[in-house]
Amino acid sequence: MTINRIGLKLGAAVLVLMIVVLVSSGLAVDRLFTNFYDAQMKDNTQEVAAHFVTMAESNDTSSQSMIRAFAKFSSVRVFWLTDEGKILTFPGEKQPDLSFIRARDTERLHSGRSIAFQNYDRHGNRFYVIGKPVRIGKNTRSAIYIVSSMKKIDDSLQRLRNLLMLSGLGAFLLALGMILIMSKLLSRPLLQMQQMTNKMAKGNWETRLQVRSRDEIGMLGHSINDLAASLQRYRDTRRAFFSNISHELRTPVTYLQGYAKVLKDGLVDSDKEKKQYLSIIYQESIRLEHLINDLFALSKIEEGQIKLNMEWMDLKTTIKTAVQKVKLKAEEKRLSLQLDLHDHVPLIRGDHKRMEQVLLNLLENAIRYTEKGSVLVRLTTTKEATVLSVSDTGIGISEEELPYIFERFYRVEKSRAREYGGTGLGLSIVKKFVEMQGGTVRIDSQIGVGTTFTLIFTHEKKQKRGGMS
Amino acid sequence: MKKIDWFFSIFLIIMGLTCLLFSANAFGHESFFAFGRILFKVCMWAACPGVLVGSLYLWFHYRNKG
Numbered sequence: 001m002t003i004n005r006i007g008l009k010l011g012a013a014v015l016v017l018m019i020v021v022l023v024s025s026g027l028a029v030d031r032l033f034t035n036f037y038d039a040q041m042k043d044n045t046q047e048v049a050a051h052f053v054t055m056a057e058s059n060d061t062s063s064q065s066m067i068r069a070f071a072k073f074s075s076v077r078v079f080w081l082t083d084e085g086k087i088l089t090f091p092g093e094k095q096p097d098l099s100f101i102r103a104r105d106t107e108r109l110h111s112g113r114s115i116a117f118q119n120y121d122r123h124g125n126r127f128y129v130i131g132k133p134v135r136i137g138k139n140t141r142s143a144i145y146i147v148s149s150m151k152k153i154d155d156s157l158q159r160l161r162n163l164l165m166l167s168g169l170g171a172f173l174l175a176l177g178m179i180l181i182m183s184k185l186l187s188r189p190l191l192q193m194q195q196m197t198n199k200m201a202k203g204n205w206e207t208r209l210q211v212r213s214r215d216e217i218g219m220l221g222h223s224i225n226d227l228a229a230s231l232q233r234y235r236d237t238r239r240a241f242f243s244n245i246s247h248e249l250r251t252p253v254t255y256l257q258g259y260a261k262v263l264k265d266g267l268v269d270s271d272k273e274k275k276q277y278l279s280i281i282y283q284e285s286i287r288l289e290h291l292i293n294d295l296f297a298l299s300k301i302e303e304g305q306i307k308l309n310m311e312w313m314d315l316k317t318t319i320k321t322a323v324q325k326v327k328l329k330a331e332e333k334r335l336s337l338q339l340d341l342h343d344h345v346p347l348i349r350g351d352h353k354r355m356e357q358v359l360l361n362l363l364e365n366a367i368r369y370t371e372k373g374s375v376l377v378r379l380t381t382t383k384e385a386t387v388l389s390v391s392d393t394g395i396g397i398s399e400e401e402l403p404y405i406f407e408r409f410y411r412v413e414k415s416r417a418r419e420y421g422g423t424g425l426g427l428s429i430v431k432k433f434v435e436m437q438g439g440t441v442r443i444d445s446q447i448g449v450g451t452t453f454t455l456i457f458t459h460e461k462k463q464k465r466g467g468m469s
Numbered sequence: 470m471k472k473i474d475w476f477f478s479i480f481l482i483i484m485g486l487t488c489l490l491f492s493a494n495a496f497g498h499e500s501f502f503a504f505g506r507i508l509f510k511v512c513m514w515a516a517c518p519g520v521l522v523g524s525l526y527l528w529f530h531y532r533n534k535g
Contacts, residue, residue: 163492170488177481184470 007187011179018175022168033160037153042116042128048074049130049146056080056134056144064088067144079145081109081131097121100129101145109133109143118150126150189217193224205232244409248291248424252284259284287423294425297357298408301432308351308436315388316341318352319377322359329367336374345381348457350437358433361426362390362453369412370394373450384458391452397445405443406431486511 052070055063064080071078079096080088085106087098100119108115108131115131130146192209199207205228211221259277268274300306323337330337359377366375373393380387397405397412404410409424434441434455445451490508 159495163495166488166492166495170485170490170492172485173481173488174485177478177483177485180474180478180481181470184474188470 006190007183010187011183014179014183015176018172018179022171026164026168029164030161034157037157038150041148041150041153045076045128045130045146045148046116048076048148049132049144052078052144052146053132053134056142057136071146075149077147079147081106081143081145083110083142085110100127100147105131106143126154189213189221193221196224196228200228200231205235241408244424245295248409249288252288252291255284256281256288291423291425294423294429297429298425298432301429301436306354306436308354310349310351310437312347313350313352313355314347315345315355315379315386318355319359319379319388322356322363323377325360326363326367329364330375333367333371335367335370335372338374338376340376340378342380345379345386346459348386350439350457351433354433354437358430358455359388359390361430365426366390366392366394366451369451386457386459387454388457389452389454391450393450396447396449396451397443398447402443402445406441482515483512486515 048070052067055067055070060066067078067080077096079098079101081101082088087096087101105115105117110133112133112135114133115129117129119127119129121127127150128148130148131143132146133143189209196207196209208225208228209221211218211225213221259281262268263274263277263281268277297306319339319341323339327337363375363377370392371394375393376389376391378387378389378391395412401410401412405412406427408428410427411424430453431441437457439455439457442454442456443451444454487508490504490511494504494507
């Protein structure tokens, strides 16, 4: 038989409660029975005593023997006290034990008052004593003592007490058996959770709880399952991240090593070739720098270390600045860079620097994946929000890939990733920065037609965040 | 719950019922066999709620699964 601590505590708590209830109710029942029997016996004895006094007051010569005969039937003893304070005895009768008769009681009786008290004999048996004055005419001349033994009642009460204790023991055992079952059943889900969290602590995050109940324990089980799933997802993404990052870092480093070695060993035939290799080394070092900068930015965002400088800003200015910066790249690819900025677009609250970085990332992406056609930046406003979109006529993204587009190092054209360039982190940064500024990003794309990234900054959210700076 | 847990719990419950029944019938002067018969009846009645709850649980369990 296995005993767990939580079950033990639960069981012990209920058991203590049970013992308290049993003991208190047992005591109450015991007192109830004892008092009931005592009262009953006292009433009966008082009644018998009243009859005897009536008989004694009749002053008949046979009354003494009649009283003794009735006393025998009633299981009581009667003592006749004379006006001199002596106890009358019949001839041949043993002198009774009269230790219960006290002088002050005799005085009370002779003064016409009744007495009643409880006493104990040498053996510790209880008996009830009633003393009543006998009035003949107007004078109290004598008195009678009626002594009723309480041994039978005490024996019955003792038997009743024993049976009560047996009942209490029975109730206790019954409760103990049920508590064992209840505590096991109630503590089982908690133990399962404890075992599961132990497994999780050892790195086994695939494990899940079988949650059946819908109460708080069930909700806790669901929460633990969710926690395990989150941890598992975190571990998987971290693994993928490290795998990606090592790959992304290794590739430019390999290029740098290879071409630097060629140059160092003098394996170039011409100056043209040398310039070409130096150009590759330069481009790869730039790429490496971008990668490190992006990684640094992303890690700072995820750690919550980036503090935004929120202020009222005009998106038109930001757009124009960003477009100016990428204009040269667009011209190199002979792409038309178009602006469609509506008038009366309200100011929004945001970080000017981060917003420009978002736009630059989107524009560079659009130029990178567009071979011919145009890139259009549009700024409009609706009743609910300010909408900024960057559209291109590039290669487009398939519907299956859209959900993953904001994941770190996710590439649409994996085989031609190096040809297109970029770090694979740009869109992750875009999403994070836009969300930090209270906006949302939407993407619509069609293979071979183009892609549109839409940034939506709702006016309500903007007003709520108005206090932030 | 293991079998030994069930056995121990049911043993305690039956012991408790026996004590309760014995004290309840102490003034009846029943014979040993009559006492055994009554104890069996009481145990069966005590098991009734358990059987009822178990049946309902199984019924709900299989109905939800189905």
